[in-house]
Each structure stands twice: as structure tokens, then as C-alpha cells.
Amino acid sequence: MTVLEVTGLRKSYADKVVLRDVDLAVDAHDVVCLIGASGSGKSTLLRCLNLLEKIDDGVIAFEGEEVSDPRVDPRRVRQRMGMVFQAYNLFPHLSVLDNCTLAPRRVHGVPRQDAEQRARELLARCGLAEKAEVHPDRLSGGQQQRAALVRALCTAPTLLLLDEITAALDPELVGEVLQIVGELAADGTTMVVATHEMAFAREVATRVCFLDEGRIVEQGTPEAIFTAPREERTRQFLRRVLPG
Amino acid sequence: MSYEPSVHELNRRRLRRRLRWRSSLIASLVTVSVFAVLVIGVVSSPGWPSVREYFFSGFHARESFPEIARGFLKNIALFLMAEPLILVLGLAVALARQARSPWLTPVRVLAVIYTDLFRGIPTILLVLLLGFGVPALGLSGVPNSLFFWALVALVLSYGAYVAEVFRAGIESIHPSQVASAQALGLTRGQTMRYVVVPQAVRRVVPPLLNDFVSLQKDTALVLVVGIFDAVNAAQDYSNYNFNDTAIVVVACFFIVLTIPLARLTDWLQRRVAERERSGAR
Structure with missing residues (x-):
């Protein structure tokens, strides 16, 4: 069952386009990890999904309903969508x-x-x-x-959005948080996770999306992305962030 | 690479425009009807004709205007002189309360006594006590003008309030700011001067302006010692002509003066909020 379906999403701040032509489908029990450099649009994408940002084009459908329609009450959507922020809040x-x-x-x-x-x-x-x-x-x-x-x-919530939840933590504290996220994933919680933790993405994700300059350049299973990326941009990024 | 909005997006934009238009329509309709009801309620009350004659007479408004305007110059002079003095006094007292050197303990104690005492006394009593009391002492070398002592009373009263506003601002600055200033080798005084106070002042501008709006109105209290300010002039006119329109006229004077300041306060508050919270939503 498809929980969330994004098609042709576009988001810009004045002249600056931060997300373009984003297509993303999240099925129940999926764990979708968004990876990519800072400023690639991971957080903005999550904020758009949660309707914290007004989008400039495209459709966001949640549980079969278009929630990017201006007539939809965002609070009703957020009641079924959880979000955790980098700074805990x-x-x-x-x-x-x-x-x-x-x-x-x-x-x-x-x-x-x-x-x-x-x-x-x-x-x-x-x-x-x-x-x-x-x-x-x-x-x-x-x-x-x-x-x-x-x-x-x-x-x-039917869908949990995690926005770089370990980015503000000491390395020794990252593990205890990710372990719980891993347990949630094992229990079948549907999640979209923006993360810098490649080992975590590799282990827990059912699908990994690599974002660059506001585009999903490549998406696939963790094995496909981490061992045999198709795109040159993905290879460059992984070379920089992966040890060895 | 050009971007063409999709049909879906164009429809959505039209819908957004329509929703926006609808909320402004609701806003205007509700506002207009509420005000209409208020006005009709007042105007259709049984006593309205006599109230209009007694409080809103065009003739008496014109007649009382020059005298009130002359008196209002006194109010303006009072707060123009009082405001800078209050700022200086308030900041000095707030800083005195923050002093940590053992040598400055008496200053700190004085500052605490001052704020406790003068914040507790109604301003009107201070004006009476200083305006009538001090000249009666017959001290030499001290001005005996009522205006001077009324001014001093306002400054002392509001200085205590403003000192507390400054203190709240100073204490709201995060201790890490003090720590990092001291880590750079700044003395406590320099830390205050260059790091804490500039941030604190920015933060307390809106409440300060709030106090100043209040001060503008309280300049009317000087009438209790017989200074012929705008309110005194209006009362004089009312008593002489048995018509209270002059009171409404003087109220308008104060409103015309305070509304721009209130808007300025709002604008500053919004600007601070935008600056301090941008990027942290």
C-alpha cells in the first residue's frame, strides 16, 4: 500500500530553486533514506511533506489524498504524520x-x-x-x-519523518538513537529519514535516495546505491563520505 | 533551462488566489459589521443627543483648542526632557544592580532600595511630594520651580520602571555570551559595555517604548501641583463652560501623539522577531 506519493515536486525561495522534479513513492513499512550534501534539499523535502513549506509545483498525496491542495487543513495531515527535528525541539x-x-x-x-x-x-x-x-x-x-x-x-503516526536527527549529537550518542530507529524500522514503521549516517542508511533503509542540487539523482536499494551507483555525482559524493 | 508551471500548479495558484480573496472578503465584512453595530449601538442609545452635545460639540472643540494646544506644549516639553534622563538613570541603576565588585556593594544596595521604593509609590504622590515638599524646604541653590520638581518626580518614578526593564534585558542574555567574552580576556565592565548591554538594549526596545507611551500620558499628572498643562487647560475650560468636549479634545491630542509610537513599537518588535528567529523555524 502506498502511504505517500510525491510527483513533480518543486520548491523555490524567490529565485532560488531548492527542489525540482522530485518523484518519490513510499509504501507501508518502507524506510526511505535521503542522503546528499548539506543544502541538497533533504530537509526542505521533509518540511514540504509535512506541509511546513508551501510547494511551488507538483503533488503530494498522503494515504491516497492530495494534501498539497490549499483546501486541505494541514493540521489534519500532521495528526497522522510525525516529525523529529535535528535540534530535538x-x-x-x-x-x-x-x-x-x-x-x-x-x-x-x-x-x-x-x-x-x-x-x-x-x-x-x-x-x-x-x-x-x-x-x-x-x-x-x-x-x-x-x-x-x-x-x-x-x-x-502512519508516517514518521526524521530530519537529520543525529546531526547535533556526539558520535558516542549517535548509536543509541539510531538503534531505536533501527528497532522501529524492524517493527515496520514507515519512515522517511534525512541522514548523514551512511552505515545506518545501508543497514536500515529499504530504499536510498541521493539528492543533489534539489533533485533525486538516483534511488534504489542500499546495495545498488552503495556498491554500484549509476551516476557519477553519486560516486563522487560517496567517495567523499565513505571511509576508505 | 526553462520551467513551465504544470496545469495542476496553475489551477492550484488560482485556487490559492481565490482562497486568499475569500479570507480578505470575510475579514472586511466582519470588520465593517462589527464597527457598524458598535456605532449604531452608541448613536441609537436614548441619551446620545445630550452626550453628543456635552462631549462632542464642534463649537466647544474649536473654542477650547488653542488653550489646550498651548498647554500640550508643556506635556511635550516634559516628556522630551524626561525620556533621555530616564534612559540614563534606568540603565545606570540596572548596571549598578549587576555590579559584583565588593567595593560597589553600597551602590548595589542603593539601587535596590531605589527601585523598590520608587516603583512602589504612585507617580501622582511623587509629583505632589516633590512639587510641594522640596520647594517648601527653602534650600538655597536648589531650583524652586514646580515644573522642575514635577519633572524630577516623573524621572525618578519612571527611572525605577525602566531600570527593571533594562535589568530583565541584561539577565536575559545567555550566560554563554558572558563566558565567551571573558574567555577573550574582557573585564567584567568591558563584557557589559561591548557584549551584554548592546544585546540587552536591542531586546528591550519594545517594552521601553511601551513605558514611554505610558510616560507621555502620565505627564498629565503634573496638573496636581497646578502646572497648566493640556489636561489642566481642558478641565479649566470644562468647568467654566459646563461642557466636557475639551476633555475629548485633549484625549485626541494624546492619541495623536501615542499612536505613531505604538506603531513604531509593533514594527520594531516584528523586526526583532524576524531577525532573531530567521532560519530557526
Whole structure:
């Protein structure tokens, strides 16, 4: 089943075109990794999918409905689409638990007890059972990002967008976050992931898309992209980022 | 390489335009009807004819205008003199409260007492106390003019408020800024002068302007010591002619003065928000 289908997506800021002719289809249980240099349009693409940015051409269809139609209420779409940001963006004035139950309670109308129970289960699964009552500032970067992941998962979204969620973390903390993303992938969570972690993309992705100058230059299975890329641009990029 | 928008996109643009047009139509209709209801509500009230005669008489507005305008010059003079003095006093007191040197402890204590005391006293009482009290002391070498002491009262009262605004601004600057300034070898004073205060001032401009709008109105308080400002002139006219139109006229004077400042405050606030949050959405 196709969860998300993007065709001919174009996005520009004034004269600067940041995404052009982007076609992308995401089926249920897919993990699509977007790779490419900084400024290649990975984050902008995710922001367009979440309707945080107005697109300039093309169609975004989510669960069979065109959500790029101006009449669609973006909040209704975002209720079924989770997003995690590079800088965690946890609310500093709320405890971890309250961060996680805010949307289920206020947006989805889940009773407090049920919301807290689900949040506690997810927090425990991510090794944060002890941290539910503390405020985000007391956590390490890795713990904060895991909490942000839990916050996005608490509303049980059909699609999870992860925007370079390990880019702000120390190398030693990257592993603990990616391990959880890997577990989510193994459970069949549908995800679109912008990442700089090539080893992760290779291991977890069902499909890898290489973006360059706002275009998906090449997409395919991780094996195809990492071992036998067709395009010269992809080869250049991989030479620079892969060790050896 | 040329780009032609797809038919789908052209349709979407038309739809967006239509939706935009529809929301501006709703906005205008709602606004016009709300204001119409308000105006009709007031005008159709049973007492409106006498209210109009008593508060909105064109004749009395024209008659009272020159005297009020003359008085208003006093209000303008008061706040033009008071504003720079308040800024200097407020910043000095805020900085004194931030001082950490043991030698400056008495200054710090004085600054705390000053803000606590003068923020707590109603401005009108300060004007009375200073305006009537100080000249009565009969000190030599001290000006005895009511205008001078009314000005001092306004400066002292608002200086305490503004000091707190500056202090809030200074304390809102992230400690990492102080740390990096000190890591460069700047002294505490230099850190304040070159790093903290410039950022703090930028941040507190909107609340400062807010205080100044308030000050413009509070210049009217000097009438309690008998200074013939615009409000005093209006009251005088009203009492003499049994018509309160002069009060409405003087209110208009203040509005004409404060609205541009309010718009400036909004604009500055928006500019700061755009600059500080650009790229961090």
C-alpha cells in the first residue's frame, strides 16, 4: 500500500530553486533514506511533506489524498504524520512525560491516563523510564533526541519523518538513537529519514535516495546505491563520505 | 533551462488566489459589521443627543483648542526632557544592580532600595511630594520651580520602571555570551559595555517604548501641583463652560501623539522577531 506519493515536486525561495522534479513513492513499512550534501534539499523535502513549506509545483498525496491542495487543513495531515527535528525541539517548560502526552491529550483527545500509559511504555522501550518526570534540560543530547522520538511516536503516526536527527549529537550518542530507529524500522514503521549516517542508511533503509542540487539523482536499494551507483555525482559524493 | 508551471500548479495558484480573496472578503465584512453595530449601538442609545452635545460639540472643540494646544506644549516639553534622563538613570541603576565588585556593594544596595521604593509609590504622590515638599524646604541653590520638581518626580518614578526593564534585558542574555567574552580576556565592565548591554538594549526596545507611551500620558499628572498643562487647560475650560468636549479634545491630542509610537513599537518588535528567529523555524 502506498502511504505517500510525491510527483513533480518543486520548491523555490524567490529565485532560488531548492527542489525540482522530485518523484518519490513510499509504501507501508518502507524506510526511505535521503542522503546528499548539506543544502541538497533533504530537509526542505521533509518540511514540504509535512506541509511546513508551501510547494511551488507538483503533488503530494498522503494515504491516497492530495494534501498539497490549499483546501486541505494541514493540521489534519500532521495528526497522522510525525516529525523529529535535528535540534530535538522539546518544550523546555514541560517534563518529558508532558512533552509526550501534549499532542495525544490536546489534539487527539486521549484521556490523560491512557496517554501517560502509552508514553511511559514507549519511554521505557527507549530506555527513558526513569526520566519521565524530569525536564528536557536535564537530559543528555541522545536522551533528548530519544524523548523527541517518543513524542512523535505517541500519536501513532502512519508516517514518521526524521530530519537529520543525529546531526547535533556526539558520535558516542549517535548509536543509541539510531538503534531505536533501527528497532522501529524492524517493527515496520514507515519512515522517511534525512541522514548523514551512511552505515545506518545501508543497514536500515529499504530504499536510498541521493539528492543533489534539489533533485533525486538516483534511488534504489542500499546495495545498488552503495556498491554500484549509476551516476557519477553519486560516486563522487560517496567517495567523499565513505571511509576508505 | 526553462520551467513551465504544470496545469495542476496553475489551477492550484488560482485556487490559492481565490482562497486568499475569500479570507480578505470575510475579514472586511466582519470588520465593517462589527464597527457598524458598535456605532449604531452608541448613536441609537436614548441619551446620545445630550452626550453628543456635552462631549462632542464642534463649537466647544474649536473654542477650547488653542488653550489646550498651548498647554500640550508643556506635556511635550516634559516628556522630551524626561525620556533621555530616564534612559540614563534606568540603565545606570540596572548596571549598578549587576555590579559584583565588593567595593560597589553600597551602590548595589542603593539601587535596590531605589527601585523598590520608587516603583512602589504612585507617580501622582511623587509629583505632589516633590512639587510641594522640596520647594517648601527653602534650600538655597536648589531650583524652586514646580515644573522642575514635577519633572524630577516623573524621572525618578519612571527611572525605577525602566531600570527593571533594562535589568530583565541584561539577565536575559545567555550566560554563554558572558563566558565567551571573558574567555577573550574582557573585564567584567568591558563584557557589559561591548557584549551584554548592546544585546540587552536591542531586546528591550519594545517594552521601553511601551513605558514611554505610558510616560507621555502620565505627564498629565503634573496638573496636581497646578502646572497648566493640556489636561489642566481642558478641565479649566470644562468647568467654566459646563461642557466636557475639551476633555475629548485633549484625549485626541494624546492619541495623536501615542499612536505613531505604538506603531513604531509593533514594527520594531516584528523586526526583532524576524531577525532573531530567521532560519530557526
